Amino acid sequence: MSSEQILIVLATAIASATPLVFAVIGETISERAGVINLSAEGTIMFCAMVGFAAALATGSVWLGFIAAAVVGALIALIVAFNAITLRQSQIAVGFVLALLFSDLSSFLGVPIVRIPGPTVPAFPLPLLSELPIVGRLLFSSDVVVYASYVLIVLTWVFFYRTRAGLTLRAIGEQPNAAFARGADVVRLRYLYTLIGGALMGIAGAAFSLDFKAGWSFRHTGGYGWIALAIVIFGGWNPLRAAFGAYLFGVLQSLASVAQDQFQGVPTQVLNVAPFALMIVFLVFTSAGWLDRLLMHAPAKVRRRVLQALHTAPPAALGKPFVQD
Amino acid sequence: MDVELRHIHKWFGAVHANDDISLRVRAGTIHGLLGENGAGKSTLAKILSGYITRDSGEIILDGRLVDIRTPTDAIRAGIGMLHQDPLDFPPLTVLENFMLGQAGRRLWLDQRGARRMLASLAERFHFMLNPEAHVSELTVGERQQLEMLRLLALGARVLILDEPTTGISAEQKTLLFAALRQLAEEGKAIIFVSHKLEDIEALCDEVTVLRHGRVVGTVALPCPAEKLVAMMFGKVLAEPSKPHTTQDDIAFELHDAVIRTELFDLHIAHLAVHRGEVIGLAGLEGSGQQAFLAACAGVERLARGTLRINGQDMTHRPYRDYLAAGVCYVPADRLRDGLIPGLTIREHVALRAPRGFFVDRTYTQQLAEAAIRTFNIRGTPESRVEQLSGGNQQRTQLALMPSPLSVLFMEHPTRGLDIESTLWVWQQLIARCQQGTAIVFASSDLDEVLRYSDRVLVFSGGRVSPPLSTTALTVDQLGHMIGGKF
Numbered sequence: 001m002s003s004e005q006i007l008i009v010l011a012t013a014i015a016s017a018t019p020l021v022f023a024v025i026g027e028t029i030s031e032r033a034g035v036i037n038l039s040a041e042g043t044i045m046f047c048a049m050v051g052f053a054a055a056l057a058t059g060s061v062w063l064g065f066i067a068a069a070v071v072g073a074l075i076a077l078i079v080a081f082n083a084i085t086l087r088q089s090q091i092a093v094g095f096v097l098a099l100l101f102s103d104l105s106s107f108l109g110v111p112i113v114r115i116p117g118p119t120v121p122a123f124p125l126p127l128l129s130e131l132p133i134v135g136r137l138l139f140s141s142d143v144v145v146y147a148s149y150v151l152i153v154l155t156w157v158f159f160y161r162t163r164a165g166l167t168l169r170a171i172g173e174q175p176n177a178a179f180a181r182g183a184d185v186v187r188l189r190y191l192y193t194l195i196g197g198a199l200m201g202i203a204g205a206a207f208s209l210d211f212k213a214g215w216s217f218r219h220t221g222g223y224g225w226i227a228l229a230i231v232i233f234g235g236w237n238p239l240r241a242a243f244g245a246y247l248f249g250v251l252q253s254l255a256s257v258a259q260d261q262f263q264g265v266p267t268q269v270l271n272v273a274p275f276a277l278m279i280v281f282l283v284f285t286s287a288g289w290l291d292r293l294l295m296h297a298p299a300k301v302r303r304r305v306l307q308a309l310h311t312a313p314p315a316a317l318g319k320p321f322v323q324d
Numbered sequence: 325m326d327v328e329l330r331h332i333h334k335w336f337g338a339v340h341a342n343d344d345i346s347l348r349v350r351a352g353t354i355h356g357l358l359g360e361n362g363a364g365k366s367t368l369a370k371i372l373s374g375y376i377t378r379d380s381g382e383i384i385l386d387g388r389l390v391d392i393r394t395p396t397d398a399i400r401a402g403i404g405m406l407h408q409d410p411l412d413f414p415p416l417t418v419l420e421n422f423m424l425g426q427a428g429r430r431l432w433l434d435q436r437g438a439r440r441m442l443a444s445l446a447e448r449f450h451f452m453l454n455p456e457a458h459v460s461e462l463t464v465g466e467r468q469q470l471e472m473l474r475l476l477a478l479g480a481r482v483l484i485l486d487e488p489t490t491g492i493s494a495e496q497k498t499l500l501f502a503a504l505r506q507l508a509e510e511g512k513a514i515i516f517v518s519h520k521l522e523d524i525e526a527l528c529d530e531v532t533v534l535r536h537g538r539v540v541g542t543v544a545l546p547c548p549a550e551k552l553v554a555m556m557f558g559k560v561l562a563e564p565s566k567p568h569t570t571q572d573d574i575a576f577e578l579h580d581a582v583i584r585t586e587l588f589d590l591h592i593a594h595l596a597v598h599r600g601e602v603i604g605l606a607g608l609e610g611s612g613q614q615a616f617l618a619a620c621a622g623v624e625r626l627a628r629g630t631l632r633i634n635g636q637d638m639t640h641r642p643y644r645d646y647l648a649a650g651v652c653y654v655p656a657d658r659l660r661d662g663l664i665p666g667l668t669i670r671e672h673v674a675l676r677a678p679r680g681f682f683v684d685r686t687y688t689q690q691l692a693e694a695a696i697r698t699f700n701i702r703g704t705p706e707s708r709v710e711q712l713s714g715g716n717q718q719r720t721q722l723a724l725m726p727s728p729l730s731v732l733f734m735e736h737p738t739r740g741l742d743i744e745s746t747l748w749v750w751q752q753l754i755a756r757c758q759q760g761t762a763i764v765f766a767s768s769d770l771d772e773v774l775r776y777s778d779r780v781l782v783f784s785g786g787r788v789s790p791p792l793s794t795t796a797l798t799v800d801q802l803g804h805m806i807g808g809k810f
Contacts, residue, residue, distance in 0.1 A: 162431050163423075170413055177411040180375070180395040181425025252418050299588055312415060 009253045011137055014145065017249030018043075019206035019220075021148040023227035024234065024241045025155050026199025030076070032159070032190035032236055034172040034316045038094025040102030041224025043197060044204040047072045049109040051205030052215045056117045064118070065144075065205045074195045075101060075298050080193040084186055087320035098224065105219075110217050119213040120144050144210050151199075155238040168192060172314035175321040185321045203227070222275065229278055235311025244278075251277050294318020325386050325402055325481040326351050327372070327513050330613050332381035334367055341367040342378070343537040346796040349482075349530075354504055354514040356524040356531035356545075360556055360742035364537040365517045366408070369484045372515070373405035374398035385482075392535060404475030406742075410467040414460035418453050422474050445473040449503040456700050463609060464626075465496030472503070474588040483507065484515040489523050490740055491768060493608050494803055501527050511745055519742045526595055557744060566754060566776050569600035574635070575762035576620070576731045585615040588786035589627065595781075595791060597762045598730070602753075603791065604773035605766040607783030607806050613766035614656070614735060616788070620764065621653035621733040622646030634730055650730035656739060656766075658717045669696065670705035695723040700748070704729030715745035722752055734765040738772065750776060780804060 023044055030037045047068040055064025075097060082093040120142045128139040138149075158165040168188065170178040175185045207220045226248060234241025251274035259270050263299070294301070327349040334342040339620055341364050349355040357365045370376040372383065372397040383390050385401055392398050398405070412421050423438045439455050446453050451469040459467060468488060475483065478766040485504075489497050504514050504527065518524055524531050525545060533540040533555040540555045576597040583590040589613045597603055605613040618624040620631065622643045630639045633649045655661035663672065675684045692705035699719045703712050709720060718741060725732070737753065738746040753776070767773050773780060774794055782789040782805045789805065 028754075145674055161433055161435055163428070166416075166420055166424055166429070169416065173413045173415060174411070177413060178424070182396045183425075268756060295584075299584075299586075315415070 005257065007133065007137065009250065011247035012256070013246060014137065015141065015211055015249075016252050017245045018145050018148045019203045019211055020223060020227055020230065020245040020248060021152060021203075021242050022119075022206055023201050023203035023223065024230045024245045025151055025238055026072075026196040026203065027227055027231045028196075028234065028236055028238055028241050029155065029168075029199070030193050030196030031231060031317055032168055032172045032259075032314055033189050034175060034314055034319065034321070035074055035080060035083050035189055035193045035196075036090045036094060036192060036318050037196055037200070038091060038228065039075055039079055039097035039101065039224075040200055040227050041222075042098040042105075043072050043075045043200045043270050044207070044224045044227070045103040045218065045220045046075070047201035047204030048208040048220050049105040049112070049204075049215055051201070052117055052208035053109070053112050055205075055209055056112060056115065061209045063119045065202055068201040068205035069198040071200070072204065073198040074198020076193050076200070077190075079197070080190050083320065084193075087322070090318050098119075102218065102221075102224075107156055109215055109217075114214065114216055115241060117214060118209065120210040141207075142210065145204050145227050148206075152238055152242040156190050159238060166191075169226035169236055169314070171321075172316055175316050175319075176323070179323060189321070200227075210321040211228060225274060232313070233278070233281060236314060237311070247281070248274055248278055325404075325512055326484055327515070328384040329368070329372065329750045330382040330384065332368065332383075333379045333694070333753075334364075334376065334381055336367075336370060340537050342371065342381075345381070345534070345537075345539055347532055347539065347542070348501035349513045349515055351481075351506055351513050352511045353375060353529040354508050354516055354527055357515060357517040357534065358519065358521070358524050358531050358552065358556060359534035360519055361715050361740075363534040365534055366486055367521075367537075368534070369405060369486050369515065369517050370775060372398070372482075372486055372736050373403055375405070379505030388529070391408055399475070399478050399480065402479060402481040403484065404478065404482070405785065406468055406471050406475070408487040408490060410464065410471050412459055412471060416456070416459060417455065418457050418459060418462070418470055419455035421470060422455070422477070425474075426477060438707070440530055441477055442473060445476060449473075449506065450499060451503075463492070464490075464491035465500070468492065468500070469496075469503075476507075480512075482513045482515065483553055484517065486517045487740070488516070488517070489518065489520060491609065493768070494806075497523075512609065521552055524552075525549065553743070560627040561605070566602070567758070569602075569754070569757040569780055571599040571601075571760060575598055575599045575601075575633065575760075575763070577632040577635075578620070579630045579632075581619075581631065582627040583612070583615050583619045583624075584627040585612050588612070590616060590788055592629070593789055593790075597764060599730075599760045599762055600757045601762050601779070602757060602777045603762075603764045604777030604794075605764065605783060606770060606773045606780055606802055607766075609768055611783035612786065613783050616783070617653065617655075617733045617735055617764065617766060620731075621651055623653060630646060647726075649718070650726070652725050652729055652732050654721050654725070654732070654734040656735035658714070658721060659710055662721050663717060665710040666708060668706050668708050669701070669703060669720055672709065672720065673705075676724060695720075699723040699752075700752075715742060718745065718749060722749065728759065730760045731762045731764065732756065734763065736767055738767070738769070770802050774799060774802065776788070 023040060027037060027040055046139035051068030051070045054060045054067035054298040078097060079094055082088040083090045123142050125139040129135045159169065167178065167183050171183055171185050171188050179185050204220060208215050212219065230248060231241055233244040255270040255273050259267055329345060331349045332342050332345040345368055359365050367376060371378045374392045374397050377393050388403050419435065419442065421438060422442050423433055442455055453466060453470055488500060497528055508514050516528055528545050530544050531540060532542040533552065535556060535558065574596045578592050578595040581592045607613055619626050622638065623639060630637060631727060632638060633651060638646060638649060659665050670688050673692045673695060674688040689705055696703065697721060701716050701719045703716055709717060712720065738749050741749065757763060774797060777794050779791040779793055780797065781791055784806055
């Protein structure tokens with residue numbers, strides 16, 4: 001591959017990963033607070049439709065994003081009410097919502113299928129976009145992409161440098177202990193689940209108004225599920241999760257390059273390959289396999305590697321908070 | 325701060341957990357709260373610290389009536405509690421745990437200020453805490469130290485400790501007691517909840533004894549131990565004595581074995597355990613005793629070496645072969661590894677029934693009732709195991725042990741149990757030895773190790789000592805060896 005080709009692959013990767021970044025960060029926030037929003041697939045697809053429809057009706061892409069964020073938060077509210085107030089199974093509710101809203105997007109989206117509509121205008125950042133390589137790669141796209149960079153950094157700073165972020169991590173780990181230290185667990189869990197849902201809604205709009213502009217049947221199919229997997233891959237850390245999203249983007253853009261190189265291979269195989277590779281990564285970084293692999297390594301090395309790679313979900317993930 | 329409780333009542337369903345409890349703790353003193361499990365000590369401690377809301381009664385601090393309904397209320401009033409299972413956040417760092425919940429309204433975490441405060445508090449009590457370490461790497465004793473410093477930083481003037489000496493090393497206990505005395509001298513009120521007589525006697529100025537949710541009486545210390553025991557149980561208890569039960573033939577043998585733990589490899593050149601013999605494993609928690617027991621019981625694989633049970637080579641055989649050979653493993657975490665939360669005593673009995681597709685209800689009911697009678701379990705066949713108290717869970721585990729039994733591996737056989745249950749458990753274990761069962765047990769209670777073992781293995785610094793006879797061994801010697809001086 002020439003350096004030009006590599007640059008194109010990477011640039012495509014960043015563009016295709018941007019919606020995923022929003023979704024992955026949203027889910028990470030929600031899960032860190034202890035609530036699994038399993039509706040990601042439905043939320044993203046439905047909000048992609050809503051965002052596009054709203055932008056089409058109002059002529060403003062930004063109103064499209066706002067509409068998508070609001071609807072995403074509303075779907076998250078259903079999840080939150082069931083999970084936090086009714087203490088129902090988060091898995092069951094999320095799953096049903098994922099199916100419901102992805103089908104609903106097809107049903108309600110019929111009138112806007114394959115209609116040209118507004119898209120986010122390109123906006124190369126002055127000065128920064130003129131930097132060699134990096135400028136073309138990172139700073140020559142649009143505001144949505146730049147917003148995703150800011151989101152990643154802000155989320156990390158929030159998690160690890162602010163008091164509220166520490167409390168957020170606490171309520172997902174040991175809600176009882178957090179309550180004992182004065183945190184209003186129920187209110188905060190609602191808040192972060194809604195924020196997470198809004199970000200997933202924005203992820204949907206980032207598809208239909210930017211990366212894959214327009215709306216068609218099952219426009220964002222599979223992205224919600226892969227987002228859920230990337231959150232795990234990312235060990236509930238915003239930087240690692242964003243890295244996972246970009247890795248998936250690279251795999252996808254490599255797959256599309258490969259389509260030209262290997263004419264004989266059916267396109268379906270290459271389309272599905274990134275998903276399969278992601279699973280391989282997930283399996284490999286899970287500690288069980290690594291344990292066996294490192295069985296005969298010296299104890300010190302084993303411990304170091306495991307510590308670096310092993311991540312654990314928030315201890316209270318998916319568990320309702322019952323004050324005793 | 326002076327603390328006074330007046331006529332506290334608390335019901336849990338039909339159980340009167342606190343029945344008209346009145347209590348007075350003066351500032352600058354250490355006040356013991358003594359009683360067997362289920363006497364209502366923890367309930368009372370939790371009421372005072374806001375984790376449980378009282379049904380009626382008054383809490384008076386320094387002569388002022390206060391209403392405490394949440395832990396936040398309590399800490400605002402200057403009352404902090406250290407729970408038996410530390411209420412902290414294992415994946416977070418020491419510093420993060422320390423900062424969580426500290427007062428302040430600013431957006432940013434003040435890491436530098438918190439680190440300075442933690443260091444100066446730790447220095448005052450000679451605690452060694454690395455602010456960057458994750459709490460999951462700490463021992464129970466260190467987590468307790470951290471929690472104590474955190475509460476002091478929040479301005480606690482009354483400190484309640486619920487069974488603080490369970491699961492901590494002898495050194496940590498000395499450090500803890502010194503810190504508590506220092507705090508009392510500074511004018512703080514300390515409430516020390518325990519079922520361990522010797523700890524109360526060593527530390528407290530006064531003790532209030534609870535039984536069945538009621539106050540039996542408050543006495544100044546020192547006071548004869550027999551009197552306190554009589555107050556706790558309403559009767560006098562006798563210690564079981566350990567007869568000589570070791571036989572000649574070998575029940576369990578390890579040869580040239582390597583047992584892998586997360587941190588180090590344990591090497592055992594040779595170990596032969598005789599029928600009827602009791603082997604105690606001494607050492608700081610996490611020195612490999614658990615890995616040793618799990619490997620010996622066939623739950624984990626030996627990395628190297630051979631393992632024989634009753635002369636038969638069992639190395640790398642599946643766990644069910646160990647069960648068939650009469651091996652039983654009783655882990656420390658009763659609800660995680662031992663029993664199955666959510667299932668009743670009858671269902672546990674039914675699970676052990678060897679064959680048949682259907683569960684024979686009447687039969688298992690009879691078995692469960694018999695077990696409850698023989699093992700004196702406070703519960704019914706339909707009680708779910710997680711509803712039982714720690715002592716009754718341990719009784720249930722013992723009731724589920726198969727018979728006959730060649731080798732029994734146990735972790736902390738009496739951890740968290742009151743004196744009566746502890747003595748009872750050992751009576752049962754000694755009875756097993758007389759039938760020829762070999763017992764290998766780990767305990768952090770050195771007195772227990774010395775009293776009941778025939779020989780001791782000391783675990784220290786990633787190594788295991790050769791077996792040592794207990795006849796000429798003292799608690800002091802054992803303590804030194806645990807410190808790494810073989």
